[in-house]
Amino acid sequence: MFADRVLSGMRPTGALHLGHYHGVLKNWAKLQSEYDCYFMVADWHALTTNYDNVQIIENSVWEMVIDWLAAGVDPNQATLFIQSRVPEHAELHLLLSMVTPNGWLERMPTYKDQQQQLSQKDLNTYGFLGYPLLQAADILIYRGNMVPVGEDQVPHVEFTREIARRFNHLFGKEPDYQQKAEAAIKKLGGKKGKLYDELRTRYQQEGDGEALEAGRALLEDAQNLSLGDRERLYGYLEGGGKMILPESQPLLTAASKMPGLDGRKMSKSYQNTVTLRDTPETVAKKVKQMPTDPSRVRRTDPGNPEKCPVWQLHQVYSDDQVKNWVQQGCTSAGIGCIECKQPVIDSMVAEQKPMQERAQMYQDDPTLVRNIIADGCERARKVAQETMRDVREAMGLLYS
Known part of the structure; x- marks a missing residue:
């Protein structure tokens, strides 16, 4: 199984306010001590609705990172990076788009909601239609299996899970998958291999959820398996193929209770904010x-x-x-x-x-911020490149 990893991000569209602090940043500061966290400046996402005003994005990036650091986000505990500096996001987005049905995107509840809320803007663009898929790529490129969201964003995480499931179903089975899985079972040893087979049979024939959990625990404790064999056996246990992309889960966060200066929700669009x-x-x-x-x-x-x-x-x-x-x-x-x-x-x-x-x-000293982001982008890109190697191999695009 993949290690617990959190991916979250914010769009750089102006000064952060106390609503952002109470709704997001306080939670980030807590999560960074509990999980492997990746916090992203979502500049490509900002373009989906601000493509006609890129100046605000450019001006907001570094100030937003300073606000994160000021709020207690620690670059020694979490990876801070800029989305567009990790081009693998775009590559995975492209490859996932080849297998994503249009209807899945058009049914996203936020698609029509945002079009109504931003009716003054022309949002009849592929970028706006496809932003949930880019969001899914952002999560999956780090194999992030935990996504901190409010209730209104849960459908995006469910969509990401469906995308991962579809990808694994289409590309997770190698030509000699079963032979490799059987060979990996032998590496468990006679006693553990037999137990794995029993648990697999109980789960697949009887739908025994406890057998599935026991099988996963057995694999987690196995010391002599390579990462590839381990993932192969996780998939074989469940009746599928090798799990290349994890199925993410929402990490529900409490809604921000920070009201604005006029009693409505604190928001830049209402001009009722107190900035950090x-x-x-x-x-x-x-x-x-x-x-x-x-x-x-x-x-x-x-x-x-x-x-x-x-x-x-x-x-x-x-x-x-x-x-x-x-x-x-x-x-x-x-x-x-x-x-x-x-x-x-x-x-x-x-x-x-x-x-x-x-x-x-x-x-x-603005160079301190630039250095933090440069280090974070380098760390993020290494993880993204590892994911893309597996994705390309699964899709037959390595040509080695």
Whole structure:
């Protein structure tokens, strides 16, 4: 089986904000200590909707990486790289496109949703139709079997799994596959080989899931198998061929609860954001200008926190004591709206302070960021090249 590896990415389309931090980057910082993580600047993906404004992509790439580093993503624990600097992504995308039915792409739920949301743009392009397949190639090129996504992105991971399954079915069986699998069983030794055969029979004839798990565990513990033989036997156990590309699983992440300055979801398109590197003065100004409960026309008017966007930010940043103070002070007109906003301002500024300190080092010396990305691209490309060797061999494209 393939080792647990996480692939995730972000499109460089502007300054990152606290919604990105709470929704993605905090999770990345956690995952990097648990898994082999690859975090990608998805610049080709940005072109699917911003092909008419490439300047924003170019200007955002390095600033976005600085934001990642500022938020606690560690290049010593994770691989950070730029998608377009690993051309194997494009090669795998091309090869997968040869076996991907058009209907699979047209049925993606985000295809029509995005067309409606971005109706002002001409998205009748192959790049936009095919971006889920490029996304699948991004995952599969690293044999990433774990993809951190929210509920709305689960269909993309399921699509990736279907693509891997179709590829393995079409190309996973070598001409002498069964003979090679039988030879690999002998390498397990008499006792383990016999047990493997028994477990394989129980799974394939009776659908015994426990037998499948036991067979996988047996192969995982086998010390004398080459990687090729191991993958061959995983496929043989399940009744298929050699597993060349893994079937990825979604690693569900909690939806970001970070509201914007107007109560809606924090988003650049709503112009309601606090960016990761806004100064304390800017944060204070933005929060102080937030709308509040419309019933509080005068300072002496009582209000209802449930009707105030600031209350949503208290849910993110304030402890129970502060929230009780807000509830009592607002409903009794004991505190004014500016007083209510101050704890939010203080908490936001405190959250951003370590991020801004980390970012300063990279802002002062941009070569540090370039070097991190250069190293990450080199590591990423080595893994991608190994995958492509196996893919080309399976498809008969080595011509050796």
